[in-house]
Amino acid sequence: MMAGTLPISYYLGLSALLFTLGVLGVLIRRNALVIFMSVELMLNAGNLAFVAFARMYDMLNGQIFVFFVMAVAAAEVAVGLALIVAIFKTKRSIDVDQMNSLKG
Amino acid sequence: MLLEYIAIGVLLFLATAVAAIAIFLGELFGPKRKSDKKAQPYESGMLPIGPGTRRMPVRFYLIAVLFILFDIEIVFFLPWAVVFRQLGLFGLIEMIIFIGILLVGYIYAWKKGALEWE
Amino acid sequence: MTQLDFITVLPIAFLTFWVCALLLADLFIKRKGLTAVLAAVGLAITLGLTLMQVGRSALGFNGMLVLDGFSIFVQTLLLLSGLLGIALAYGYIRRMKIERGEYYGLLLFSIIGMMLMAQAADLIMVFLALETLSIPLYVLAAFARPNPDSEESGLKYFLLGAFAGGFVLYGIALIYGATGSTQLAQIISVVNLSGGFEGIYNPTLMLIGAALVLVGLGFKVAAVPFHMWTPDVYQGAPTAVTAFMAAGAKIAGFAALLRVFALAFPTLSADLSPVLWVISALTMFGGNLIAISQTNIKRMLAYSSIAHAGYILMAFVPFGDPKVLPVSVAAGLFYLVAYTLTNFGTWGVVIALEKAEGKGLEISDYAGLGRKYPALAAAMTVFMLSLTGMPPTLGLVGKFYLFRAVLEGGYVWLAVIGVITSLISAYYYLRVVVTMYMHEGEAQTEREFWLGLTTLGAAVLTVLISLTPQWLFILAKDAVLMLF
Numbered sequence: 001m002m003a004g005t006l007p008i009s010y011y012l013g014l015s016a017l018l019f020t021l022g023v024l025g026v027l028i029r030r031n032a033l034v035i036f037m038s039v040e041l042m043l044n045a046g047n048l049a050f051v052a053f054a055r056m057y058d059m060l061n062g063q064i065f066v067f068f069v070m071a072v073a074a075a076e077v078a079v080g081l082a083l084i085v086a087i088f089k090t091k092r093s094i095d096v097d098q099m100n101s102l103k104g
Numbered sequence: 105m106l107l108e109y110i111a112i113g114v115l116l117f118l119a120t121a122v123a124a125i126a127i128f129l130g131e132l133f134g135p136k137r138k139s140d141k142k143a144q145p146y147e148s149g150m151l152p153i154g155p156g157t158r159r160m161p162v163r164f165y166l167i168a169v170l171f172i173l174f175d176i177e178i179v180f181f182l183p184w185a186v187v188f189r190q191l192g193l194f195g196l197i198e199m200i201i202f203i204g205i206l207l208v209g210y211i212y213a214w215k216k217g218a219l220e221w222e
Numbered sequence: 223m224t225q226l227d228f229i230t231v232l233p234i235a236f237l238t239f240w241v242c243a244l245l246l247a248d249l250f251i252k253r254k255g256l257t258a259v260l261a262a263v264g265l266a267i268t269l270g271l272t273l274m275q276v277g278r279s280a281l282g283f284n285g286m287l288v289l290d291g292f293s294i295f296v297q298t299l300l301l302l303s304g305l306l307g308i309a310l311a312y313g314y315i316r317r318m319k320i321e322r323g324e325y326y327g328l329l330l331f332s333i334i335g336m337m338l339m340a341q342a343a344d345l346i347m348v349f350l351a352l353e354t355l356s357i358p359l360y361v362l363a364a365f366a367r368p369n370p371d372s373e374e375s376g377l378k379y380f381l382l383g384a385f386a387g388g389f390v391l392y393g394i395a396l397i398y399g400a401t402g403s404t405q406l407a408q409i410i411s412v413v414n415l416s417g418g419f420e421g422i423y424n425p426t427l428m429l430i431g432a433a434l435v436l437v438g439l440g441f442k443v444a445a446v447p448f449h450m451w452t453p454d455v456y457q458g459a460p461t462a463v464t465a466f467m468a469a470g471a472k473i474a475g476f477a478a479l480l481r482v483f484a485l486a487f488p489t490l491s492a493d494l495s496p497v498l499w500v501i502s503a504l505t506m507f508g509g510n511l512i513a514i515s516q517t518n519i520k521r522m523l524a525y526s527s528i529a530h531a532g533y534i535l536m537a538f539v540p541f542g543d544p545k546v547l548p549v550s551v552a553a554g555l556f557y558l559v560a561y562t563l564t565n566f567g568t569w570g571v572v573i574a575l576e577k578a579e580g581k582g583l584e585i586s587d588y589a590g591l592g593r594k595y596p597a598l599a600a601a602m603t604v605f606m607l608s609l610t611g612m613p614p615t616l617g618l619v620g621k622f623y624l625f626r627a628v629l630e631g632g633y634v635w636l637a638v639i640g641v642i643t644s645l646i647s648a649y650y651y652l653r654v655v656v657t658m659y660m661h662e663g664e665a666q667t668e669r670e671f672w673l674g675l676t677t678l679g680a681a682v683l684t685v686l687i688s689l690t691p692q693w694l695f696i697l698a699k700d701a702v703l704m705l706f
Contacts, residue, residue: 042388
């Protein structure tokens with residue numbers, strides 16, 4: 001470990017915390033937008049872990065992966081927001097508890 | 105190891121303290137004459153119109169979404185541009201293919217009228 | 223890029239080019255039937271290119287993509303599913319008034335993702351392929367917009383799919399941290415080299431990462447306890463999309479599970495095999511038991527597809543045992559073929575009976591089908607028998623190979639659970655048959671050439687191949703041999 005840098009465990013702790021927050025957000029919150037934001041939090045927790053590990057191993061591929069994840073996340077945002085807007089137009093609500101027209 | 109961060113910590117503390125003291129002193133010594141007009145939300149000096157939490161039309165969300173999609177691709181251009189010379193012709197062709205695919209998306213969005221402002 | 227890289231990626235590159243062109247051409251095509259034909263032609267050419275690669279094996283793009291018998295087998299199956307998916311959708315989306323050219327473009331984009339999944343030799347590729355196959359499927363599920371059911375299905379699929387993607391990504395990040403690489407071959411060599419020494423390899427991190435990847439892919443293939451989204455999504459999505467989703471996403475998900483677990487994680491089998499055992503057993507029980515109480519055929523088939531994910535998962539339980547694994551994976555591939563064929567046939571019948579606004583989807587709507595449309599009813603009977611695993615169908619042969627492989631691995635109880643749940647499933651599958659033949663009713667169907675051809679063709683093949691299944695099993699075995 002170089003002098004003057006934080007140990008890797010700090011970054012990993014933060015990323016694990018972010019990931020857990022994201023999972024909890026998906027499971028607890030009822031608003032489709034907030035759930036989606038929590039999913040983004042999970043992806044960014046993964047990104048943070050990647051960058052931290054890439055720094056630890058002194059390799060670039062982990063950082064490159066983050067670029068790909070960002071592009072994927074942008075594609076997901078586009079599709080997800082479009083879906084949410086479409087749902088809002090028909091249902092006037094994006095509360096996932098009110099999405100119960102499909103039941104067996 | 106953590107010592108180098110102390111400077112930042114001190115700075116953070118000082119900045120917070122100065123702001124807090126300023127607000128606290130103003131609250132303590134400033135004259136207070138409350139009126140209905142003053143309790144209204146500030147809206148550039150105009151009289152507020154309608155409720156503050158009203159819904160905005162999202163017709164431009166489509167453009168925002170398109171912006172996100174095309175914007176994020178910059179992320180791939182930058183590293184490519186940095187090592188442009190080392191990659192040579194091969195890198196150029198790869199990037200042309202990449203831009204070509206983006207262009208397909210752009211033409212599609214254009215023809216579908218996603219770029220029109222009603 | 224070397225010539226080898228080019229060969230490795232040729233079918234996928236061609237299909238990508240074709241879809242981009244199709245997307246642009248569709249802007250100027252008035253009759254959307256032409257788009258469907260063009261999409262099918264693209265798939266057929268890609269299939270030809272894929273088959274030309276038989277016998278080759280190569281590692282391309284610095285170990286990102288691999289070309290081997292396994293990838294060719296899976297890709298062939300995927301491309302055939304794509305063709306069947308187009309055949310089912312052709313008349314259906316016109317009848318449901320959702321005929322838009324993007325349907326075929328999205329379908330093809332999804333197939334590109336699935337094909338990449340079959341070739342992925344790097345966890346980065348696995349993640350990217352997973353998203354490439356999923357994102358078009360989210361849109362397809364909501365394709366019947368502004369039908370609220372379809373939109374709801376799309377949103378639910380999207381939220382849970384993205385959630386699962388988050389798990390996979392974090393799992394990959396931890397595996398990268400544990401081994402310093404994302405390439406499957408390098409991961410296993412780092413693990414083997416460490417040999418108990420305290421090197422860079424971190425077993426705990428690796429195990430957590432592998433478990434997270436398992437959770438994420440478990441979502442994708444709809445294994446219990448990650449199955450909650452399946453019934454809603456399958457019910458709400460346009461039926462032709464459901465048919466494609468049920469087959470394609472499963473094939474790709476299992477292909478990725480197999481490659482990742484067999485190639486990169488065999489050392490974790492002591493910890494993960496029991497987990498897979500439990501997931502497989504739970505999935506078989508859960509899917510089959512809940513399916514009994516369903517009255518909507520789409521929902522029933524959704525639970526049935528969950529149950530079948532459980533059967534296919536059986537093939538993965540002995541993933542750390544190099545002696546049993548080739549046989550069990552071959553059995554899994556065989557079962558995937560059987561399931562794909564039966565699946566498209568079954569959904570074809572459902573599409574034939576479906577009417578606008580979600581009518582004609584109750585099991586009671588099938589009453590009287592046997593008298594009015596004997597051919598269709600006979601086909602449905604074959605599919606129901608095949609899904610149960612009764613003779614003379616491919617489903618029976620598939621289950622036979624699976625159970626035999628699992629027994630060879632020494633998992634007697636798992637095989638017993640497989641047999642018991644198959645017996646349970648007979649109850650609800652045969653109820654459909656009974657309704658068709660014994661109950662009085664006025665079943666109505668739509669006559670569409672491609673739909674009829676797909677359905678009856680699938681029924682005939684399901685029976686015919688079951689009579690001489692050996693060649694298909696040998697093909698699957700050969701495909702697996704080149705993997706190890």
